[in-house]
Amino acid sequence: MMDLRELYQDIILDHGRHPRNFRKIEHPTHFAQGYNPLCGDRVTIYVTLDGDRISDVSFQGRGCAISTAAASLMTEVLRGKSIADARALFAQFHARVTGGEPAQELTEPLVEEMDRLEPLTGVKAYPARVKCATLSWHALEAALKGSGATVKTE
Amino acid sequence: MRPASLRSVYAEAPTPPSPASGGGLGTGFNPRELKREFPIFANNPDLVFLDSAASAQKPRSVIDGTAEYYRTDYANVHRGVYRLSARSTELYEEARDKVRRFLNAADRREIVFVRNTTEAINLVAQSWGPAVLREGDEVLISELEHHSNIVPWQLLRDRTGIRLVVAPIEATGGLDLAAFEARLSPRTRLVAMTHIANATGTLVPVERVVALAHRHGAKVLIDGSQAAPRLPVDVQALGCDFYAFTGHKVYGPTGIGVLYGRFELLSAMPPYQGGGEMILHVSFDKTEYQEPPHRFEAGTPDIAGAIGLGIALDFIEELGRENILEHEEALTGYGVDRLAHIRGLRLLGAGQRRLGILSFDLDGVHPHDVSQVLDQHHVAVRAGHHCAQPLMERLGLSGTTRASLGVYNDEADIDRLAEALEATQEMFIR
8 A cells, every 4th residue: 555645745735724715706717626426525616708818717615635735736837727627637637536548748837836746646545535536627527518417526 | 042842853863953952041141152143243253243233143943944944854735745844834833822922912824924024014014004094094103103114005005095293303313202192194094113213213102192192093113123122022012013024133044024913903904015925716707815824925925034033933933022122221331431432432322221232323434434443343334324314414414334133242342332433533533
C-alpha cells in the first residue's frame, strides 16, 4: 500500500481545511449541483461567464478533504479561463485521476495549471475516492451545459 | 463444530473430522482464541475488523460445512425420489428447525427462508400489505430505520394509498416512546421497527413497542438485523407478529435470510412470488398454493445458504447467546469509555442503551477521510449514512464513522481503533 501522505498531501489538507472561493455567487450566469449518492456529499458550483471566459467561479457544499480540496483547486485554476480551456483541463485531469490516457496534449499555459492539480492524482491508487476528486468537475460541466441541473456520480 | 448430520448418505465410513472440530470453545469464550476459528484473520494477520454490523466474518465451520454439503450431499430439494435429494431436503429442513429454535418460534412452518432482511420486509409489504391494508390505513415506523424498513412501505403507500407515519426520536437518539404512543391511531395496522438501530446501535424497547401496538390493535414487524447476532431473541416472549433477520450478519453465508411470521398470519397471506416449490397443483385455469412456509419460497431456494445458516446458528448456540450478549455489552462499554477520551469525538446516541455499534462524528474530519486513514492502520470500519439517510438528516449529519463488534473482537481491537483515530486527528487537525 502506498503511503497515505501521497493521497493527503499538505496542499490537499490545506485546501480541505481552508477552501478557497467557498462562497455563493449571488447572480451566477451558470450553476449546478453535484451529488455523490455513495457518501451523500453535495457541492454547488457557481460560474459567471463573460462571453466564453470564466470571470468568476465559486462553490459551496459539504464533503471530504479530497472533494473539498478538489473543488477549491478547481476554482483557483479556472478563473479567467475559456470554456474550451476548462474542458481541456477536465479531460486531462480525469485521465490522470483514473489512470487513463489523456485525450489531447495541453497547451503550455494549461500545463502549468495542470501541475497545480497534480497533488489530487494520488486518488488513482484509491478507486473508491476517484469520484471525490471529480465531483466538482462534473458539476462544473453540468453548469456550463445547462444551468440548475444536478449531476450524480453514480 | 462440524455437525454430524453433514455426512454423505452414500458413504460407507464416516467422513474424517473437519479441521473445525475440536475447536474447544467450551463455555464462555475468549475472543483471542475465537479469532482462530475465523480464517479471515489468519489470512489478514493485521486486520482489526470492526464492520460486523455490515456483515460478519465466517467461522471455519460455516465455510467448511457449506463446502462439505456441496461435496457430499448436494442435490435439489423436495420431490426428489432418489436418496441424495431426500438427504438434501432433510438438511435444508433441518436448517429450518434450527432457525425455529434460534427464535423460539412455536412452529417450524412459521420460518420462511428469504434472501435477506430486505426481502423479508418486502415480502410482508407486498403480500400482507395489499391483502390487509386499505386506503387511509397507517403503517408506523420510526426515525431510526434502515432504508430497507422505509422504502418497501413507501412503495406500498404509492400502490395502495396507505399513510406512512414516522415516530420521532428524542434529542439523545433513542425512540421517543410517548411520541410513538401518540402516533398510534385507530388506523394504525402495522408497526414496523428496528430492534437495534444499525446507524447508532440504539437498543429499542421492542417489548414496550409490541405491547403498545397490540393494545391499539396493530400488528408488529421487528427488523432484527442487528439484534439477532447480539441478543437472545424469543419471538413468543416478545409477542411480535413478524421478525426478520439476515444470515450474513449472524456469521452465516450471504444470500440467505429469515422471515418469521405467526402461522395464522402467514396462512392468510397470498403468495409473494409465483413458480415452482410454492404450488400444490397447477392448471392453466387455476393454481392451488402450498401452505406456509413453502408458499413463500418459489423456485429453487438457496439450499447451501440455509444449511450454512444452520451451521452458523449452531456456532452461536455453542458460544452461548447470553455469553455473546455479555461480551458485546462489556466491549461496547469499553469502547464508549475509550472513545470518550478522544478530543472532538462525539458519540451518537450518548446516554442511550446501545449494543455492539459505536457511531461517531470526529470534529473537523469527514467520515470518509477517517475511514481512509483507519484503513491505513488496518482498522476496517464503515463511513457514510449507513443506509439511514433520514436519521442522518435528523441528526444534522451527512454521515458518521461506525465501528461495530463481533464475537471475535476484543479490547485490543478497540485500543487499535482509538490509536488510529488519534493519528487521524494528528493528520487533519493541526
